Amino acid sequence: MMEMFDRVAAGEKSICVIGLGYVGLPIALEFAKKFNVVGFDINPERVALMQQGIDPSKEIEAAEFAGRKIRFTADAGEIQECGVYIVAVPTPINDANEPDLTPLLGASRTVGNAISKGDYVIYESTTYPGCTEEDCVPIIEELSGLKAVADFKVGYSPERINPGDKARPLPKILKIVSGCDEESLRNISKLYGSIIEAGIHEATTIKVAEAAKIIENTQRDVNISLMNELSMIFNKMNINTFDVIEAAGTKWNFHKYTPGLVGGHCIGVDPYYLLHKAEMLGLHPRVIAAGRFTNDSMAAHIAQVAIKKLNALGKVVKDSRILIMGATFKENVADIRNSKIVDIVNELKAFSVNVEVVDPHASSEELMHEYGFSLTEGIKGPYDGIILAVSHEEYTHLESDWFATHTKPDGFVLDLKGLYRHQQGKMQRDYWCL
Numbered sequence: 001m002m003e004m005f006d007r008v009a010a011g012e013k014s015i016c017v018i019g020l021g022y023v024g025l026p027i028a029l030e031f032a033k034k035f036n037v038v039g040f041d042i043n044p045e046r047v048a049l050m051q052q053g054i055d056p057s058k059e060i061e062a063a064e065f066a067g068r069k070i071r072f073t074a075d076a077g078e079i080q081e082c083g084v085y086i087v088a089v090p091t092p093i094n095d096a097n098e099p100d101l102t103p104l105l106g107a108s109r110t111v112g113n114a115i116s117k118g119d120y121v122i123y124e125s126t127t128y129p130g131c132t133e134e135d136c137v138p139i140i141e142e143l144s145g146l147k148a149v150a151d152f153k154v155g156y157s158p159e160r161i162n163p164g165d166k167a168r169p170l171p172k173i174l175k176i177v178s179g180c181d182e183e184s185l186r187n188i189s190k191l192y193g194s195i196i197e198a199g200i201h202e203a204t205t206i207k208v209a210e211a212a213k214i215i216e217n218t219q220r221d222v223n224i225s226l227m228n229e230l231s232m233i234f235n236k237m238n239i240n241t242f243d244v245i246e247a248a249g250t251k252w253n254f255h256k257y258t259p260g261l262v263g264g265h266c267i268g269v270d271p272y273y274l275l276h277k278a279e280m281l282g283l284h285p286r287v288i289a290a291g292r293f294t295n296d297s298m299a300a301h302i303a304q305v306a307i308k309k310l311n312a313l314g315k316v317v318k319d320s321r322i323l324i325m326g327a328t329f330k331e332n333v334a335d336i337r338n339s340k341i342v343d344i345v346n347e348l349k350a351f352s353v354n355v356e357v358v359d360p361h362a363s364s365e366e367l368m369h370e371y372g373f374s375l376t377e378g379i380k381g382p383y384d385g386i387i388l389a390v391s392h393e394e395y396t397h398l399e400s401d402w403f404a405t406h407t408k409p410d411g412f413v414l415d416l417k418g419l420y421r422h423q424q425g426k427m428q429r430d431y432w433c434l
């Protein structure tokens with residue numbers, strides 16, 4: 001009997017990608033260069049856009065949809081003929097910073113209702129070790145009446161795609177794969193190996209693959225938190241942290257991380273998944289939790305720096321105007337999910353500061369919908385202070401007199417990314433960076 005990869009390659013079976021966001025859509029389109037693909041998403045509005053060749057996440061050009069063997073649907077009844085189900089739904093946290101498995105368990109129900117004997121399910125969503133086999137697979141088994149391993153195969157292949165990073169498209173990122181047995185590992189490895197040019201790493205178990213992904217982001221979070229802590233120490237001493245990192249970075253084994261806001265749906269979220277699992281096991285990892293606390297405190301810290309500067313200048317805080325440049329969670333993307341800029345805005349507004357926000361990538365309507373404020377049209381200075389918050393390409397090459405033009409003579413510039421620290425002499429304004 002033909003194995004799953006050969007059946008997909010022969011066009012006998014289709015691949016269904018469940019959840020077509022930043023992760024799911026690129027993987028679906030990449031597979032659709034070679035194989036028959038069904039893209040399923042519960043959001044009919046997003047599906048309608050994709051049917052017209054429009055990426056709702058604004059990452060993929062219309063030309064990338066052309067000639068692909070893919071159809072998009074929001075109807076779970078249309079996915080039952082598929083042979084491989086790839087789950088790429090969100091794994092957010094709730095208000096108490098605990099994993100919210102609603103989308104993942106919902107997608108598992110969709111798979112459970114569609115799957116047949118001999119099919120595969122591969123999870124790509126980031127989650128804690130054990131989640132695939134302990135939380136998701138039992139749902140599929142219950143709804144399908146099938147047994148994992150014996151009747152259907154399970155795998156986990158974490159996603160490493162970096163939205164906004166045009167130098168690292170999906171095929172250029174080495175992919176970890178795992179399976180529930182030798183046969184599934186072989187087939188999953190071949191499947192991804194057929195679209196990933198950078199190579200495949202076969203993890204020994206599904207839990208290893210889950211854990212590998214979660215520690216990639218946890219390590220990054222903890223390292224950034226260390227830089228944030230150092231930045232607070234060095235600021236008190238009038239030492240520029242970015243200069244310190246540049247100097248220390250000349251040593252072969254120093255890892256260069258920079259201080260900053262940690263927003264988005266990965267680095268600031270994933271460590272909470274690991275913390276949750278550890279706590280379920282009676283462990284209380286202090287380093288990971290401390291890193292989260294420090295990074296989550298940075299927005300309030302930055303707002304306080306601004307308020308202190310306004311006070312030091314003798315300004316009436318409630319009459320002051322501050323411009324924030326950048327609203328997205330990171331540079332050169334439109335994604336505003338878990339943007340920590342929002343926390344700066346709210347903290348400044350709590351002091352009655354008049355805050356205006358500009359961003360060439362973010363959607364004003366989305367910001368209003370999610371966070372209750374919209375973007376200012378045009379820069380209407382002079383401001384009492386500017387917070388350069390996100391290093392969008394558009395903000396990295398401003399003339400040194402740009403800030404003087406848009407701030408009052410006694411105004412200040414908070415450059416969170418340290419972009420203009422070498423030009424502060426020419427800036428003619430009070431300059432501060434993290």
Ligand SMILES: NC(=O)c1ccc[n+]([C@@H]2O[C@H](COP(=O)([O-])OP(=O)(O)OC[C@H]3O[C@@H](n4cnc5c(N)ncnc54)[C@H](O)[C@@H]3O)[C@@H](O)[C@H]2O)c1
Nearest residue numbers: 019020021022023041042043089091103106107125126159
């Ligand atoms: N965005 C990234 O940079 C990135 C990188 C690596 C890993 N990840 C991980 O990949 C996963 C997906 O993240 P994303 O950024 O693509 O999310 P996203 O929010 O961009 O997209 C998720 C899509 O899933 C759909 N969806 C939600 N529940 C569903 C369900 N039950 N059935 C079908 N569709 C459903 C949504 O409508 C949406 O279109 C998460 O676990 C995330 O942590 C994300």
